Structures are given as structure tokens and as C-alpha cells.
Amino acid sequence: MRTQQLLYAAAGVVVFVILLLIGWGLTHKPEGGTVRGATNFVSAVDRAQAATVMVTVSGSGDQETMQMGSGFVVSPDGLVVTAAHVTGRLPVVNMVFADGSVARAELAASDDASDVAVFRVTPGKPLIALSFADSNQVKAGQPVLLMGAPYGLVGTATSGIVSAVNRQIGAAPIDEDDPFAQGSLSGPVKSYIQTDAALTAGGSGGPLLNAAGQVIGMASARESRGEPGAGLAFAIPSNVVKDAVERVKNAPQQAPPPPMPQPNKR
Structure with a gap:
């Protein structure tokens, strides 16, 4: 009888310790900030x-x-x-x-x-528009969301982190089909925001967003080394995109052509 009581007591202690460990895990976050994948987009x-x-x-x-x-x-x-x-x-x-x-x-x-x-475009009603964030404030390690229409699937979302900022480019490569042929990305932009959010065929031009849903960049190029959906993506900083948009907004609207003169009726 005493042996059975000891076994019950030991089992109770084990259960108590397990419950303590579960409670500790639920109330303590790992050091170093938010874990990857914890951001709610x-x-x-x-x-x-x-x-x-x-x-x-x-x-x-x-x-x-x-x-x-x-x-x-x-x-x-x-x-x-x-x-x-x-x-x-x-x-x-x-x-x-x-x-x-x-x-x-x-x-x-x-x-x-x-x-x-x-x-x-000329919409029949006001469109939902995205707002720009200051790309100069983007930091490596922050969570990001990449939207687009890869393979024609409009509204596709992928997520990741900013892998690097101010990623520089080199001279134009000999092989135009492989911008990484010389070991560095070549293209028209002087620096990119680098991310590991998946960028696949048809995704170029999509917005790169911060956790608040603001545009911090626009997808432009990727390097996957033959692995679709894998590798690194490169985004044009939002400040560059915003400048282009502001120039269009501030440009004087062209006046419609004058009406053609009507012949005199006799």
C-alpha cells in the first residue's frame, strides 16, 4: 500500500513540474525580440x-x-x-x-x-490606395510582406525579413540574361532593399510592405540560382518610387485639344 502511495505522489510531482514548464513557456518570450513568423499581417x-x-x-x-x-x-x-x-x-x-x-x-x-x-486608370469609383513609408528608415531584420500577382494569381502575399539595405549594384553584366554573372546585381537602380520574401515570375512591380502595411519598396529583381521561389529578392526603395509618383501628380495637366472648326453652313 505504501509503495502505491509513493508512486501516486511521484506522478503528482511530475505532472506539477510539467504544468509549471508549460506555464513558463506561455508567459516568457525568447530573447532577441519577436520570433520569425510571429508578425500578424x-x-x-x-x-x-x-x-x-x-x-x-x-x-x-x-x-x-x-x-x-x-x-x-x-x-x-x-x-x-x-x-x-x-x-x-x-x-x-x-x-x-x-x-x-x-x-x-x-x-x-x-x-x-x-x-x-x-x-x-479611370476608375468608376475611388480605389483603395497604399501609402508610402520612408525607405531611409528601413532596417535589416524587420519583418516585411511582399504582394503581387505571380503566375497571374492576383493578391498573393509572401513574407520574410529585410536581409540588407543599400545593396549596391555593379556595372552592366556581359550576360544580360544573368544580372548576377559578375557577382553583383546590375540594373538601373543604385541601391536596393534586399529581402528573403519569395519573389516569383510575374511578381515584379509588386509592393514590399512593412508590418503596418505601408510601402517601403517595389519588387524589381530576384536571384534564385534556378530555384523557383527561393533565393533573394531586391526592391526599389519607396522614396524612389514616391518621387516618380509625385512628379506625375505635380505635372501640369495637358489641356484637351481645341475643337475642330465647323464649316460655315449655307
């Missing part, structure tokens, strides 16, 4: 999905393929930005929104030096 994704578009560029000549990229709304009245290399200075493209609606977009400005193109 639900509200940021909800708004960003409505503001993210798929950009479609039809092939020309013998090309029957349709090039796709991503973009995002930056003003309720219809300004949308994307990476300039996606559209190649075409004056008109189509943009597909997350709700399935399609809008004809006309080029307002394109700058190959910054790889930013600004388009204008």
Missing part, C-alpha cells in the same frame, strides 16, 4: 490585396505570349505604379484587380533610370 494583406493589380502586356509580332507583372494603386483617383521593365514603355496596358475587374491603363510617366512606370 492579416490587416495589411486585406488592404494590400485590394490595391494590388496584375499588369498584362500582350505580345507583338510573332510573339503570342502575354507578359505579366504586378503593380499597386498609389492614389484613389487611379494612379498605379509598376516596374518599368515589365511594360517596356508601352503606352497602354491592361490591369486586373483582385476582384476580377479589368481596367485599361495609360502610361503617365516612365523612367528607366529608376525602373519605375506610372500609369493612370
Whole structure:
């Protein structure tokens, strides 16, 4: 009988210790800040999905393929930005929104030096637009969200951290199909925000967001070494994108052409 009582007592002590350990684990966070994956992006994704578009560029000549990229709304009245290399200075493209609606977009400005193109759509109602954060305040290690339309899937979200800031580029590579051929990224922007958030085909031009859902960059290039969805992504800093948008907003609107003179009626 005494042996049985001792066994019950020992079992009770073990259960008590286990409960203490569980309670300690629930009330103590690991040192070093928030653990990876703990950031809640639900509200940021909800708004960003409505503001993210798929950009479609039809092939020309013998090309029957349709090039796709991503973009995002930056003003309720219809300004949308994307990476300039996606559209190649075409004056008109189509943009597909997350709700399935399609809008004809006309080029307002394109700058190959910054790889930013600004388009204008004429919405039937005010659009949900994303706001810019100061990319000079971006720090390596902060959690980020990358939105886009990879493979034509509008409103796709991937997450990660900022891997590095002010990532410099080198001279133009000999092999234009491999911007990393010389060991460093080559392109039109002088420095990038580097992230490990997945960037796949069709995602260029999508917004890179902070935890508050503000734009800190625009996806422009990736290096995966042949591993789709893996590797590193590079984003144009939001201050560069914002400057291009502000130039369009501040540009004087062109007056409509005067009406053609009417012939005198006899």
C-alpha cells in the first residue's frame, strides 16, 4: 500500500513540474525580440490585396505570349505604379484587380533610370490606395510582406525579413540574361532593399510592405540560382518610387485639344 502511495505522489510531482514548464513557456518570450513568423499581417494583406493589380502586356509580332507583372494603386483617383521593365514603355496596358475587374491603363510617366512606370486608370469609383513609408528608415531584420500577382494569381502575399539595405549594384553584366554573372546585381537602380520574401515570375512591380502595411519598396529583381521561389529578392526603395509618383501628380495637366472648326453652313 505504501509503495502505491509513493508512486501516486511521484506522478503528482511530475505532472506539477510539467504544468509549471508549460506555464513558463506561455508567459516568457525568447530573447532577441519577436520570433520569425510571429508578425500578424492579416490587416495589411486585406488592404494590400485590394490595391494590388496584375499588369498584362500582350505580345507583338510573332510573339503570342502575354507578359505579366504586378503593380499597386498609389492614389484613389487611379494612379498605379509598376516596374518599368515589365511594360517596356508601352503606352497602354491592361490591369486586373483582385476582384476580377479589368481596367485599361495609360502610361503617365516612365523612367528607366529608376525602373519605375506610372500609369493612370479611370476608375468608376475611388480605389483603395497604399501609402508610402520612408525607405531611409528601413532596417535589416524587420519583418516585411511582399504582394503581387505571380503566375497571374492576383493578391498573393509572401513574407520574410529585410536581409540588407543599400545593396549596391555593379556595372552592366556581359550576360544580360544573368544580372548576377559578375557577382553583383546590375540594373538601373543604385541601391536596393534586399529581402528573403519569395519573389516569383510575374511578381515584379509588386509592393514590399512593412508590418503596418505601408510601402517601403517595389519588387524589381530576384536571384534564385534556378530555384523557383527561393533565393533573394531586391526592391526599389519607396522614396524612389514616391518621387516618380509625385512628379506625375505635380505635372501640369495637358489641356484637351481645341475643337475642330465647323464649316460655315449655307
